[in-house]
Amino acid sequence: MNFDDTPQEAAYRAEVRAWLDANKPREFEDELRQSTFGMIGLKSVDPMIAAKAWQKKKFDDGWAVLHWPKAYGGREATPIQRVIWQQEEGPYAALSQMFSIGHNMCGPTLMAWASEAEKARRLPPLASGEEIWCQLFSEPAGGSDLAGLRTRAEPDGNGGWLINGQKIWTSGAHNSQWGLLFARTDPTVAKHKGLTMFFVDMRTPGIEVRPIKQANGQSNFNEVHFTDVAVPDSQRLGAVGQGWQVSMTTLMNERLSMGSKMSVGFAELFELCRTLEIDGRPALENPAVRARLAHFATLASGLKNISMRGISAISKGQTPGPENSVGKLVGASAMQEIALYALDLEGEAGVISDPALAPIKGRFQTMLLRTPAARVEGGTDEILRNIVAERVLGLPADIRVDKDVPFNQIPTRPPSR
Amino acid sequence: MDFDFSDEQKQLRETARRFLAERCPMEAVRKVLDGEAAYDAGLWRALGEMGFLGAAIPEAHGGLGAGYLELCVIAEEMGRSLAPVPMASSIYLAAEFLKAAGSEAQKATWLPKLASGEAVGAFALAEGPGRISASRIKAGVSGGKLTGTKLPVADGHVADVAVVATKGANGALSLYLVELDGPGVERELLESIDPTQGQARLTFQGAAAEPLGAAGQGSQIIAEVYDRAAVLLAFEQIGGAERALEMGRDYALERMAFGRQIGSFQAIKHMLADMYVSLALARANAYYAAWALAAGAPQLKIAAPMARVSATTAFQHCAKNNIQAHGGMGFTWAFDCHLYYRRSNGLAAVLGSLSTWQDLLISRMAELNDLGAAA
Numbered sequence: 001m002n003f004d005d006t007p008q009e010a011a012y013r014a015e016v017r018a019w020l021d022a023n024k025p026r027e028f029e030d031e032l033r034q035s036t037f038g039m040i041g042l043k044s045v046d047p048m049i050a051a052k053a054w055q056k057k058k059f060d061d062g063w064a065v066l067h068w069p070k071a072y073g074g075r076e077a078t079p080i081q082r083v084i085w086q087q088e089e090g091p092y093a094a095l096s097q098m099f100s101i102g103h104n105m106c107g108p109t110l111m112a113w114a115s116e117a118e119k120a121r122r123l124p125p126l127a128s129g130e131e132i133w134c135q136l137f138s139e140p141a142g143g144s145d146l147a148g149l150r151t152r153a154e155p156d157g158n159g160g161w162l163i164n165g166q167k168i169w170t171s172g173a174h175n176s177q178w179g180l181l182f183a184r185t186d187p188t189v190a191k192h193k194g195l196t197m198f199f200v201d202m203r204t205p206g207i208e209v210r211p212i213k214q215a216n217g218q219s220n221f222n223e224v225h226f227t228d229v230a231v232p233d234s235q236r237l238g239a240v241g242q243g244w245q246v247s248m249t250t251l252m253n254e255r256l257s258m259g260s261k262m263s264v265g266f267a268e269l270f271e272l273c274r275t276l277e278i279d280g281r282p283a284l285e286n287p288a289v290r291a292r293l294a295h296f297a298t299l300a301s302g303l304k305n306i307s308m309r310g311i312s313a314i315s316k317g318q319t320p321g322p323e324n325s326v327g328k329l330v331g332a333s334a335m336q337e338i339a340l341y342a343l344d345l346e347g348e349a350g351v352i353s354d355p356a357l358a359p360i361k362g363r364f365q366t367m368l369l370r371t372p373a374a375r376v377e378g379g380t381d382e383i384l385r386n387i388v389a390e391r392v393l394g395l396p397a398d399i400r401v402d403k404d405v406p407f408n409q410i411p412t413r414p415p416s417r
Numbered sequence: 418m419d420f421d422f423s424d425e426q427k428q429l430r431e432t433a434r435r436f437l438a439e440r441c442p443m444e445a446v447r448k449v450l451d452g453e454a455a456y457d458a459g460l461w462r463a464l465g466e467m468g469f470l471g472a473a474i475p476e477a478h479g480g481l482g483a484g485y486l487e488l489c490v491i492a493e494e495m496g497r498s499l500a501p502v503p504m505a506s507s508i509y510l511a512a513e514f515l516k517a518a519g520s521e522a523q524k525a526t527w528l529p530k531l532a533s534g535e536a537v538g539a540f541a542l543a544e545g546p547g548r549i550s551a552s553r554i555k556a557g558v559s560g561g562k563l564t565g566t567k568l569p570v571a572d573g574h575v576a577d578v579a580v581v582a583t584k585g586a587n588g589a590l591s592l593y594l595v596e597l598d599g600p601g602v603e604r605e606l607l608e609s610i611d612p613t614q615g616q617a618r619l620t621f622q623g624a625a626a627e628p629l630g631a632a633g634q635g636s637q638i639i640a641e642v643y644d645r646a647a648v649l650l651a652f653e654q655i656g657g658a659e660r661a662l663e664m665g666r667d668y669a670l671e672r673m674a675f676g677r678q679i680g681s682f683q684a685i686k687h688m689l690a691d692m693y694v695s696l697a698l699a700r701a702n703a704y705y706a707a708w709a710l711a712a713g714a715p716q717l718k719i720a721a722p723m724a725r726v727s728a729t730t731a732f733q734h735c736a737k738n739n740i741q742a743h744g745g746m747g748f749t750w751a752f753d754c755h756l757y758y759r760r761s762n763g764l765a766a767v768l769g770s771l772s773t774w775q776d777l778l779i780s781r782m783a784e785l786n787d788l789g790a791a792a
Contacts, residue, residue, distance in 0.1 A: 001419060001420060001421065001422070001486065001704075001707065001708040001711065001712075002418065002419045002708075003418055003419075003420065003708070004418065005418065006418075009418070266788065266791050266792075267788055267791075267792050270782065270788060274783075284779065284783055287772070287776060290775055290776050290778075290779040290780070291772055291775045291776070293775075293779050294722075294726050294774075294775030294776075294778045294779055295726070295730070295775070296791075297723060297726075297778060297779070297782070297788070297789075297791040298698060298699075298702060298723060298726050298727040298730065298791075299698065300788075300790075300791035300792075301701075301702055301705070301723050301727075301789060301790035301791040302697070302698030302699070302701050302702050302727060303698070303701075304790045304791070305420075305701035305702055305704065305705045305790050306697060306698070306701040308418070308420050308701075308705075308790075309420045309421065309701055309704065311418065311420075312418050312419055312420035312421055313421070315418055315419075316419065316421075323697035323700070323701065326693070326694045326697050326698075329694065330694060330698065382683070382687070385683075385686065385687040385690040385691070386683070386686060386687075386690075388690040388693055388694070389680075389686035389687065389689055389690045390686070392690075392693060393662075393666050393686075393689055393690070393693060394666070394670070395666065395669060395670065395680040395681070395685075395686050395689065396670075396677075396678055396680055396681040397681075398681070398683065399677070399681060
């Protein structure tokens with residue numbers, strides 16, 4: 001066991017640091033440190049302009065999408081070099097959030113399934129940040145049960161396709177030029193078999209993006225409605241009916257990119273316990289508070305150490321262990337519990353979310369209202385537990401009563417009582 | 418960066434696992450559970466011959482001089498197999514007290530015997546229920562003679578020598594080394610929740626005692642040794658937790674109800690998934706603490722209580738839910754589930770209970786202004 005860089009890793013880190021020192025937009029650093037939950041903490045400038053400028057600068061010097069092939073604007077970096085970059089980029093990584101679905105999910109899917117001509121045309125502007133992509137998968141009737149989606153793609157009679165239906169929870173659709181679209185081409189066969197993947201120009205007539213006002217009052221996600229949207233057959237990925245297989249490429253890349261850097265807010269809670277008082281003494285001295293803090297500490301520290309072990313395995317050319325699948329499951333709940341506990345400690349004033357009045361600029365109140373989504377997005381707690389149970393522990397898959405039934409015969413209403 | 422055990426250490430783990438599978442089957446554990454033996458003396462000497470007991474004891478004192486990482490992987494296997502031997506008392510505590518504070522003569526006398534398994538050591542601190550503090554220790558030494566009662570003392574009924582914490586001048590603790598087969602020592606095996614690691618009452622009435630370490634330094638020495646023992650015990654705990662999880666998983670695959678494997682019900686799947694999660698967190702925290710221990714790094718101050726809290730929680734969680742996964746069969750004497758349940762709660766107590774270590778973790782974070790890996 002040894003936590004130092006190898007000489008090669010140290011040399012790479014020095015190279016990264018030198019480039020960042022010469023190029024990073026220092027004027028935004030303090031604001032970017034306030035970034036949280038997919039919201040860029042920038043107020044002094046339009047986040048979109050700042051993000052695109054930073055991405056373009058990285059692209060020009062070959063630092064845009066480290067793990068991509070050079071031909072498409074990447075650097076062909078090893079996984080450990082990518083980790084070193086993330087560690088060094090620090091708060092500036094928040095500027096890349098709006099590109100991350102494109103870089104980590106849509107891009108790799110195109111690489112695996114698109115024609116050479118389409119890859120050459122679409123990937124470089126995605127790498128440089130000139131074009132933003134979104135992922136049009138989830139639907140009102142297909143969330144955890146993704147293969148239950150109902151958006152139809154039907155032949156338009158001229159070799160192309162017409163899309164009708166609705167997507168939901170689409171992050172960044174309002175900023176996107178392109179989307180990866182998962183649709184049903186045959187409702188008469190079993191649900192996984194009648195699906196096909198496309199990519200679609202979000203500026204096509206018939207596409208309407210409506211922001212969703214979330215339970216926490218913000219709008220980070222959208223509904224996307226499709227009415228007779230024409231998509232050429234050249235924008236189909238994989239064969240007709242092969243969509244489920246294509247979607248696995250996308251989702252595997254999603255899991256690889258998630259969870260490693262999640263902060264659960266332990267440091268903020270600890271700080272709160274230093275300043276708040278219970279019976280005239282700092283809350284930190286109270287035994288009941290200490291017991292809760294110690295529990296949260298083991299979660300925060302366990303997540304960090306699991307992630308470090310994963311990085312270590314990668315650096316040795318090994319595959320990270322199955323424990324890396326628990327990050328989002330543990331992290332999302334821990335955040336919610338920490339927020340609940342912080343408000344409890346704040347007492348009657350815990351209800352106040354005004355950043356000018358609430359401790360740590362209302363961070364815990366923001367967390368409280370946002371964390372219900374953290375336990376749902378990117379795989380619900382229940383789906384993630386199923387994944388651990390089935391893929392790590394080898395327990396049987398859930399019984400699926402709709403598996404071999406033609407899609408159009410699957411019940412959509414509860415039985416009458 | 419290399420956050421893993423070396424290939425040699427992993428090989429040692431395999432060797433220890435095979436050795437214990439052969440020499441420490443559940444029948445051997447049950448002999449001690451049923452009171453047919455005080456501990457598995459044959460296994461104990463065999464562990465000594467394999468060099469497992471002396472892994473972290475210097476060669477000059479009869480050990481292998483390998484190191485703490487080696488002892489950690491052995492500890493994990495000891496926990497997994499529920500080995501009914503005084504490993505924690507003799508090796509993680511008595512030997513570490515001698516290494517930390519013993520005179521050359523004391524080390525030369527006792528360490529080779531502890532390393533070979535010829536002698537068993539113990540640590541006597543508590544004097545009844547309640548959280549331990551220096552002010553509650555009444556045992557004392559006067560003119561080289563120890564008087565007082567210690568309860569519970571893990572493995573006190575089978576130990577040859579004990580490190581005993583006593584009240585010194587100004588209320589500070591002083592440590593003494595006491596041979597337990599001499600005059601003025603009475604010992605009594607007590608009923609406990611985990612008879613596979615027996616607990617005793619030691620009554621001293623003028624027993625011969627020689628100082629271990631400087632007078633009044635007891636609390637500091639205990640803190641130092643407890644950090645090391647906490648890491649080693651964390652490995653025993655994750656070894657036990659992993660086995661409890663496997664037992665629950667295996668039973669869920671085997672047991673049919675309502676025409677299905679019970680492991681196909683989400684209620685069971687999710688419970689087992691949560692057991693895996695607590696184990697994964699505990700293992701990661703224990704590995705970090707193992708590094709800090711082996712490297713002599715200052716991070717041990719935070720990493721040791723972190724590993725202890727995490728591993729105690731995980732083993733208790735996995736052991737109790739293993740019974741739940743087994744249903745009624747899990748509550749029979751014949752099934753082994755209760756042995757892990759007993760051990761998980763026994764190990765939770767031996768070094769000071771969960772709340773004690775939670776308290777210590779947060780005090781140290783506050784004092785050192787360092788959140789460790791939780792930052």
